[in-house]
Amino acid sequence: VDADGVVTLTGDRYGLCGQKLPYLLPWVERTMGIAIPLTGLHTPHYPPAIPESRLPQSVAQALAQILAPEQILTEGVQRLRRGHGQTQEEMYAIKYGTLARVPDVVVLPHSEAQVVALMELAQRHDVCLLPYGGGTSVTEALRCRADEDRCIIAVDMAKMNRILWVDPINRMACIEAGAVGRHIQAALKSQGFTMGHEPDSIEFSTLGGWIATHASGMKRNKYGNIEELVLDMNVVTPKGVMSRQQVAPRESAGMDVRRAMFGSEGTLGIITQAVVKLYDLPAVQQYGSVIFPSFEDGVAFLYELTQKNVLPVSVRLVDNIQFQLSQALKGEKKGLQAFKSQAEKLFVTRIKGFDPERMVACTMVYEGSEEEVARQQKEVLALAAQHRGINGGPQNGERGYQLTFGIAYIRDFVMNHYLLAESFETSVPWSRVLERCDRVKRRVEREHAARKLPGRPLITARVTQMYATGVAVYFYFAYFFKGVADPSGTYSAIEAAAREEILAAGGSISHHHGVGALRRAFLPKIMSEAALTLRAETQRAFDPKGVLTANCQPNHKAAQH
Ligand SMILES: Cc1cc2nc3c(=O)[nH]c(=O)nc-3n(C[C@H](O)[C@H](O)[C@H](O)COP(=O)(O)OP(=O)(O)OC[C@H]3O[C@@H](n4cnc5c(N)ncnc54)[C@H](O)[C@@H]3O)c2cc1C
Numbered sequence: 001v002d003a004d005g006v007v008t009l010t011g012d013r014y015g016l017c018g019q020k021l022p023y024l025l026p027w028v029e030r031t032m033g034i035a036i037p038l039t040g041l042h043t044p045h046y047p048p049a050i051p052e053s054r055l056p057q058s059v060a061q062a063l064a065q066i067l068a069p070e071q072i073l074t075e076g077v078q079r080l081r082r083g084h085g086q087t088q089e090e091m092y093a094i095k096y097g098t099l100a101r102v103p104d105v106v107v108l109p110h111s112e113a114q115v116v117a118l119m120e121l122a123q124r125h126d127v128c129l130l131p132y133g134g135g136t137s138v139t140e141a142l143r144c145r146a147d148e149d150r151c152i153i154a155v156d157m158a159k160m161n162r163i164l165w166v167d168p169i170n171r172m173a174c175i176e177a178g179a180v181g182r183h184i185q186a187a188l189k190s191q192g193f194t195m196g197h198e199p200d201s202i203e204f205s206t207l208g209g210w211i212a213t214h215a216s217g218m219k220r221n222k223y224g225n226i227e228e229l230v231l232d233m234n235v236v237t238p239k240g241v242m243s244r245q246q247v248a249p250r251e252s253a254g255m256d257v258r259r260a261m262f263g264s265e266g267t268l269g270i271i272t273q274a275v276v277k278l279y280d281l282p283a284v285q286q287y288g289s290v291i292f293p294s295f296e297d298g299v300a301f302l303y304e305l306t307q308k309n310v311l312p313v314s315v316r317l318v319d320n321i322q323f324q325l326s327q328a329l330k331g332e333k334k335g336l337q338a339f340k341s342q343a344e345k346l347f348v349t350r351i352k353g354f355d356p357e358r359m360v361a362c363t364m365v366y367e368g369s370e371e372e373v374a375r376q377q378k379e380v381l382a383l384a385a386q387h388r389g390i391n392g393g394p395q396n397g398e399r400g401y402q403l404t405f406g407i408a409y410i411r412d413f414v415m416n417h418y419l420l421a422e423s424f425e426t427s428v429p430w431s432r433v434l435e436r437c438d439r440v441k442r443r444v445e446r447e448h449a450a451r452k453l454p455g456r457p458l459i460t461a462r463v464t465q466m467y468a469t470g471v472a473v474y475f476y477f478a479y480f481f482k483g484v485a486d487p488s489g490t491y492s493a494i495e496a497a498a499r500e501e502i503l504a505a506g507g508s509i510s511h512h513h514g515v516g517a518l519r520r521a522f523l524p525k526i527m528s529e530a531a532l533t534l535r536a537e538t539q540r541a542f543d544p545k546g547v548l549t550a551n552c553q554p555n556h557k558a559a560q561h
Contacts, residue, residue, distance in 0.1 A: 001025070001417075005038055009409070015402035019331035027328035028419070031321070034455035034480040041416045042482075044095035050076035053104040054151050059125050063107060063153075066117040071159070073106040082106050082130070082154035083144055085137030087518060088422040091412060092488035100146040103130055103154035103550075110159045112272040115236040118155060119270070119547070123238055127151040128550035131266040133209030134180055136201040138423075139516025141213070141265045144550050152550045155270060157208055163187050164273060171278040172231060172247060177208030177271040193278040196223025196313075199512075200404045208271040214263035216472070216512035218401075219313040220465055222367065223279060225512070227262045230274050235261055237269035238543045247275045260538060265514055267552065268542040282367035287397030288312070288377060290362045290389040293354045295319050298362055299433050299463070301387040306466050310379045314365040316400065319437070321460035322476070323361045326396075326403060352390060361392060363400035414478070420491050421458075421478035426502045427511035429470040436505040437461045437473060443501040444477055447494040455480045457494075465511065472511035517551055 001007050007021040025036050053074055063072055073079070083102030084090040093099055109115045122129045132142060132154050144152050157178030164174040168191070175184060181202035188194055197217040199205060205215070211233065216225045223229060231249070235242040235258075242257065260268060292298040298317040305311060318326065333341050348354045364380065366373040381391055411421045428436050441459045448457040458478040465472035477495065481487035499509075499522060509515060509522050524532060543549070 001038060003038065005036070007413075009406060014406040015399065016329065016406050021329055022332050023328045023330065027324065028414075028458070031324070032455045032458050032478070032480055036417050036419070036480075037482070038417075042096070042418050044416065046095055047077050047080055048094055048098040050080050050098075051100065051102055053079065055104040056125070056151055059121070059127055059151055059153075060105070062121050062125060063105070066114055066121065067107055067109070071108045071110065071114075073108070078106050079103045079154070081135065082132045082156055083142060085135055085140060085142045085516075086408065087138055087140055088411075088420055088491055089488050089518075090140065090143060091415065092420070095412075095415065097488075099143070101144040101148060101152070103144065103152045105151070106132075106154045106156055108156050108159045112160075112234060112236065112241065115155070115160075115270050115272055116241060118153070119236050119238055122153065122547045123545055125151075126545070127153055127547070129270065129547055130154045130550040131208065131212070131270045131548075132156045133178065133206035133212070134201070134204040136205045136209065137213070137514075137516060139213075139265075139510075139514045140518040141514060141516035141551055143517055145517075145552070148550055150550075157206060157270075157272075160272060161206075166191055166193070166278070168193070168278075172275050173278055174273055174275045175207050176273045177206060177211070177233075179207050181205050181207075181210075188278065189281060192281055194223075194281050195229055195276045196279050197226060197229055197276075203405065207274055207276070211261055211271050211274060212263070212265055213514040214512060216465060218316075218464065219365065219367070221311040221315065222313040223277075227259075229276050230262075231277060233258055233261060233274040234272045235269040236272055238545065238547050239541075242269065260542075263514060265516060265551070267539055267548050269548070283369050284367070284373045286366045286373055286377070287394040287401065288364040288366060288380065289392035289394070289397035289400065290364075290381070290384040291348060291354065291392045292360050292362065292384075292387060292389045293352075294358050295360050295437070295461075296434060297387045297389070298360045301362065301384055301389060302463060302466055302471065303430055304383050304387070305380070306468050308379075308383070310376065310383060311466070312364040312376055312380060313367045314401075315362060315466060316364075317362045317463040318360060318400070319461045320358055320360055321458065322462055323359060324356075325460070326361070326400060329403060330399075348390065354390075361396065361400070362389070363397040365397070365401065418480055418482040418487075419478055420481050420487055421476060422491065422495065423474050423476045424495055424498065425464070425472060425474045425511050425513055426507035426509070427465075427470060427472045428502075428505070428507040432506045433463070433471055433473070436502065436507055437475075439505045440475055440498050440501050444494060444498050447497045448479060451490060451494075453479055453484060453490070454482060473507075520552065 005025045007024050009016045011017050079102045128150050160176040160178040162176045166173045196219050198219050199215055199217045210226045232247045366376050444457050444459045460476050462474045463471045
């Protein structure tokens with residue numbers, strides 16, 4: 001950010017990079033009623049003090065019997081990096097505080113046999129294993145319990161990243177669990193396939209992490225969520241390797257314990273490989289966007305899309321605040337570009353009568369053959385028009401999707417300017433979407449006001465996934481914390497209140513991020529005593545010695561409470 005408050009995103013990784021963003025900070029200041037300091041910053045001091053390793057000599061020796069020296073990392077920063085994910089609590093702690101407990105050693109197995117040997121070692125030496133994929137967890141699922149006295153070994157799956165086989169006839173591929181999304185995407189593309197799972201974290205998250213968190217990609221309308229894409233998997237558990245003889249397209253073989261792995265968050269075993277479905281690469285991919293006069297119109301349009309089954313691979317609806325944010329993140333316009341943009345604005349606001357403080361945008365991705373895409377676009381625009389929607393063009397659509405890749409960095413950057421931000425998501429039936437979005441926003445505003453925090457909170461919603469029965473909604477909440485005694489704790493308290501409001505308004509604890517340590521306390525509010533007991537007993541059956549509990553209480557009901 002320069003002396004005039006103009007932001008430039010450095011690097012060359014994203015569409016936004018290199019552009020000057022003169023409208024961003026003025027928009028934030030106006031919307032939040034604050035003055036963002038450009039000097040006297042909240043300067044981070046990464047890396048923080050890192051707890052000493054408690055690796056016993058006996059365990060170090062046992063590890064050296066299994067792994068080569070370069071597969072064992074003991075350096076502080078390496079251990080720190082495997083001891084956190086990307087929540088605001090974790091980012092704030094590593095930038096401005098400390099983590100009380102991090103893994104004592106990091107290991108990078110090359111093969112399932114090495115993972116088996118590590119599991120045996122852990123049981124023999126009474127130490128913990130913490131599976132680590134891409135570190136993109138947003139639920140504190142990687143954060144170590146401060147009171148864990150046993151040695152913690154982070155098992156980083158990065159070296160188990162191979163595509164083991166591709167079966168083009170039966171449309172399946174077997175992939176090691178540490179493979180990162182963007183690498184899977186590139187490797188399958190070179191053979192003319194895609195698995196179609198594209199979470200916004202695809203650059204860093206892994207196949208094993210997707211299964212362990214019960215993830216959902218932005219193209220689920222066509223390809224499904226992770227549980228629909230995975231046909232089989234191998235898991236190294238404390239009881240041995242869970243695997244099957246053959247992969248069937250579908251099977252009725254009694255209770256399927258593999259299902260328990262979706263959402264297991266590293267507590268039942270270490271996933272080493274999985275067989276996934278393959279789809280042909282689409283011949284055509286196109287973006288699109290529609291502007292609606294209000295969020296209500298946009299939601300009604302989405303409902304109709306699902307009921308009529310006219311579903312582009314991805315559809316997202318942002319509310320007015322996020323629409324404004326996306327405008328504020330546009331580069332400076334000059335000459336003809338500025339004239340065109342002004343003319344478009346006048347058309348939408350003066351001629352169509354849209355209120356800039358209420359209008360919203362819907363972005364789409366279409367995939368398929370040329371005819372399929374053309375037909376879908378026509379149907380979508382016709383339905384949009386019935387809900388007072390105006391075609392916003394492909395460029396705005398593409399920008400919307402590119403933005404979600406860079407947004408995490410913007411969150412980390414604005415922290416230095418005393419702004420703390422985070423997203424949280426849920427899912428809700430259609431009939432409660434509007435009420436629930438409104439209730440959560442009002443609750444955050446009330447909580448913010450009750451604490452007499454500076455300025456106004458920024459709270460905004462985006463519908464990201466749609467089903468015949470309802471939708472997934474992301475909320476972003478940001479607040480200005482200059483002069484606030486406990487910025488991160490205050491944020492957490494407000495987010496917890498918002499989560500209570502979500503549950504009270506009929507929303508789920510999470511649509512796809514999971515529970516981790518962050519939301520465990522809410523489980524008794526959504527599950528019966530019997531359900532909690534069965535979960536805890538399943539965990540105990542898989543892991544009687546509590547080897548996989550570095551992130552939660554070992555093997556009793558408190559593990560789930
Ligand atoms: C910017 C950003 C965007 C995101 N967008 C999405 C999105 O669109 N959709 C979505 O679903 N999520 C999203 N997330 C959340 C996150 O990316 C997912 O939860 C992801 O599935 C985690 O994968 P990972 O490989 O990074 O796992 P990690 O963060 O390393 O670990 C997450 C959990 O999985 C366990 N685990 C990891 N690997 C294994 C393994 N091999 N065996 C057993 N357990 C394992 C860990 O112990 C931990 O409990 C996003 C996160 C960020 C930061």
